[in-house]
Amino acid sequence: MxxxxxxxxxxxxxxxxxxVPFPVETDPDSLAFLKRMTPLQIEQDYSITYLHSYGQxxxxxxxxxNKHLLATQEADSGYTYATPRGHDMYSxxxxxxxxxxxxxxxIHAFTVCFFGSEEFLPETPYVLALIEFEDVNTLFLTRVLxxxxxxxxxxxxxxxxxxxxxxxxxxxxxxxxxVPA
Amino acid sequence: MRPVYAVSGGVSKFAxxxxxxxxxxxxxxxxxxxxxxxxxxxxxxxxLVDGAVASYFSDHFTRQLMAGIMAQDYLGLCPKPGHRVExxxxxxxxxxxxxxxxxxxxxxxxxxxxGFETMSHVETWxxxxxxxLASDVSWDYPVGGFYSGYYAMMVTRHMxxxxxxxxxxxxxxxxxxxxAYHNPYAQKRNRYTIQDVREAPMVAWPLTxxxxxxxxxxxxxxxxxxxxxxxxxxxxxxxxxxxLVRVSGIGRGTDAMRLSDRPHVDYETFIRDYATGQEKDDxxxxxxxxxxxxxxxxxxxxxxxxxxxxxxNMAYKQAGITDPLHELDxxxxxxxxxxxxxxxxxxxxxxxYGEGGPFAASGKAxxxxxxxxxxxxxxxxxxxxxxxxxxxxxxxxxxxGLMQAVFAIWQLQGTIKKHFDDTKLxxxxxxxxxxxxxxxxxxxxxxxxxxxxE
Numbered sequence: 001m002x003x004x005x006x007x008x009x010x011x012x013x014x015x016x017x018x019x020v021p022f023p024v025e026t027d028p029d030s031l032a033f034l035k036r037m038t039p040l041q042i043e044q045d046y047s048i049t050y051l052h053s054y055g056q057x058x059x060x061x062x063x064x065x066n067k068h069l070l071a072t073q074e075a076d077s078g079y080t081y082a083t084p085r086g087h088d089m090y091s092x093x094x095x096x097x098x099x100x101x102x103x104x105x106x107i108h109a110f111t112v113c114f115f116g117s118e119e120f121l122p123e124t125p126y127v128l129a130l131i132e133f134e135d136v137n138t139l140f141l142t143r144v145l146x147x148x149x150x151x152x153x154x155x156x157x158x159x160x161x162x163x164x165x166x167x168x169x170x171x172x173x174x175x176x177x178x179v180p181a
Numbered sequence: 182m183r184p185v186y187a188v189s190g191g192v193s194k195f196a197x198x199x200x201x202x203x204x205x206x207x208x209x210x211x212x213x214x215x216x217x218x219x220x221x222x223x224x225x226x227x228x229l230v231d232g233a234v235a236s237y238f239s240d241h242f243t244r245q246l247m248a249g250i251m252a253q254d255y256l257g258l259c260p261k262p263g264h265r266v267e268x269x270x271x272x273x274x275x276x277x278x279x280x281x282x283x284x285x286x287x288x289x290x291x292x293x294x295x296g297f298e299t300m301s302h303v304e305t306w307x308x309x310x311x312x313x314l315a316s317d318v319s320w321d322y323p324v325g326g327f328y329s330g331y332y333a334m335m336v337t338r339h340m341x342x343x344x345x346x347x348x349x350x351x352x353x354x355x356x357x358x359x360x361a362y363h364n365p366y367a368q369k370r371n372r373y374t375i376q377d378v379r380e381a382p383m384v385a386w387p388l389t390x391x392x393x394x395x396x397x398x399x400x401x402x403x404x405x406x407x408x409x410x411x412x413x414x415x416x417x418x419x420x421x422x423x424x425l426v427r428v429s430g431i432g433r434g435t436d437a438m439r440l441s442d443r444p445h446v447d448y449e450t451f452i453r454d455y456a457t458g459q460e461k462d463d464x465x466x467x468x469x470x471x472x473x474x475x476x477x478x479x480x481x482x483x484x485x486x487x488x489x490x491x492x493x494n495m496a497y498k499q500a501g502i503t504d505p506l507h508e509l510d511x512x513x514x515x516x517x518x519x520x521x522x523x524x525x526x527x528x529x530x531x532x533x534y535g536e537g538g539p540f541a542a543s544g545k546a547x548x549x550x551x552x553x554x555x556x557x558x559x560x561x562x563x564x565x566x567x568x569x570x571x572x573x574x575x576x577x578x579x580x581x582g583l584m585q586a587v588f589a590i591w592q593l594q595g596t597i598k599k600h601f602d603d604t605k606l607x608x609x610x611x612x613x614x615x616x617x618x619x620x621x622x623x624x625x626x627x628x629x630x631x632x633x634x635e
Contacts, residue, residue: 003380003382010304011304012304038201039200039201039202041200044244046244052318052319054319057319081442082441083320083439083441083442085442089437089442108338108483109334109335109337109338109341109483109484110334110337111330111333111334111337111385111386111387111388112383112385112386113325113327113329113330113333113384113385114382114383114384114385114386115306115309115327115329115382115384115385116306116309116325116326116327116330117306117307117309117310117313117325117326117327118304118306118307118309118310119310119326120325120326120327121306123325126325128324128325128327128330128333128334128385129334130334130338130440130441130483137444137445138441138442138443139440139441139442139443139483140441141320141321141324141439141440141441142324143324143325152386152387154337154340154341157337157338157341158341172323173319173320173323173324174323174324
């Protein structure tokens with residue numbers, strides 16, 4: 001049987017109050033009583049706009065906005081990173097860009113998020129997954145569409161998927177997402 | 182290196198919110214308790230302590246930079262040495278080990294390790310966002326940054342790879358909540374059943390709200406000393422607990438921030454670089470692992486924490502432990518999720534990789550004498566999270582690893598009754614325990630071994 005919430009969600013915000021209860025006199029008894037006060041709590045806003053640089057990873061975002069999925073590769077070993085790295089973690093050498101748009105891909109692990117961080121709450125439920133690609137050594141974190149979030153199943157692991165790209169790029173890793181192939 | 186003793190500790194009551202006090206004053210509750218338990222007064226201990234290490238995770242939660250110095254001055258520790266350490270969820274474990282280093286190296290004779298976190302100043306969803314900023318903000322956070330989601334992905338892989346079930350995970354939740362029923366410091370003291378856990382609201386499939394720890398306000402403090410430090414404390418009139426508790430091993434490991442970057446190594450590499458001595462020496466276990474690899478398992482992938490395995494192996498080597506399940510009397514480990522407790526059983530060598538699920542439901546990690554409302558197939562061997570762990574005690578990040586240290590000290594001193602006013606959670610004749618502190622998706626992990634001196 002479904003369980004229904006017994007508590008209303010707590011939110012910030014409310015009336016602005018002018019004037020706070022305080023003893024009229026500051027005699028010793030009244031001052032001692034202050035030790036028994038409940039705390040005052042105020043709201044503080046905090047908002048920042050960052051100028052974030054993708055640095056050496058920038059070409060990946062340029063490629064995604066042009067409907068290509070890039071990876072990086074260490075030239076000698078061929079070790080390939082689905083989530084790009086500017087330098088190989090084993091040799092320390094600089095990596096090169098390769099195009100993996102058409103590589104066979106499948107779901108390696110997944111979840112369905114029914115809750116989330118504040119920024120993503122409006123998007124719940126969403127399927128979050130790590131994708132593995134043929135002949136690629138590492139994974140790629142992405143969203144998967146085209147699956148019923150209410151019917152999550154371990155059978156989704158191993159499911160072939162393919163990339164789709166936003167027509168209007170946002171220059172974010174979510175410019176690419178995956179759907180069942 | 183010199184022997185290091187963990188002589189005292191204190192924990193504030195962990196709570197959803199502590200608006201009654203600022204973080205410094207909440208911390209002072211834990212600090213005062215630790216001093217009082219030594220039988221010293223504040224000025225006497227202040228004169229003796231050589232310095233401190235501060236542990237708190239997030240500057241965002243308090244919207245305060247350099248909160249560590251505000252704690253240091255509130256505790257009256259200026260102008261003594263002090264610094265802050267930060268390593269996500271492992272911050273408390275790192276802090277304890279930094280204090281250990283200060284003593285072991287001879288730099289200090291008495292060192293305070295303290296930690297705190299106030300997570301209640303923002304709404305839960307904003308708190309989730311702050312925590313998710315501890316994932317790569319170029320690649321991970323924008324895709325749906327949510328730690329419960331990351332851990333849920335890891336466990337779906339564990340389930341697929343090893344057959345781990347949601348009921349086995351729920352066993353961990355039931356165990357830890359019911360343990361905490363006897364711990365007055367715990368935030369959640371509830372009796373749940375496996376059915377309750379599975380019927381709780383789904384957060385990130387297959388993890389429900391009762392598979393996941395809660396955000397908390399709280400603080401913890403521990404006092405470490407050298408032999409010379411013990412002498413100074415005794416001379417000042419301290420009643421240092423007998424038997425002494427010595428820190429006999431420390432270990433740390435790390436892994437890539439992005440889950441996607443974790444390696445998937447072959448069988449030979451796993452055995453060479455990561456298997457425990459016990460695993461390497463057992464033909465049946467080698468054959469078991471060979472079969473796993475033949476069926477496609479690779480290590481650590483996203484189902485296991487090589488940072489935890491590395492930290493455990495390092496700490497066990499220093500402490501001379503070869504069979505952790507039978508040579509540790511208890512473990513306090515970082516169960517931010519029921520799934521991560523299962524993963525950590527395996528990392529710490531309490532069972533083999535792939536066997537964490539059955540181990541959780543076996544009863545081997547349960548407390549003897551506690552009624553879990555279910556029949557367990559096997560007897561307890563090494564209770565895991567006798568305190569209730571993060572799932573029930575709460576997880577005020579900077580305090581958590583130190584809370585584990587305090588509970589371990591009390592277990593080994595045999596003083597749980599004194600501190601909990603309840604004997605139920607006292608591990609009988611506890612001689613050696615491990616504490617395990619874990620950050621991110623397994624990025625920093627510490628393991629520390631504490632032992633009762635005979």
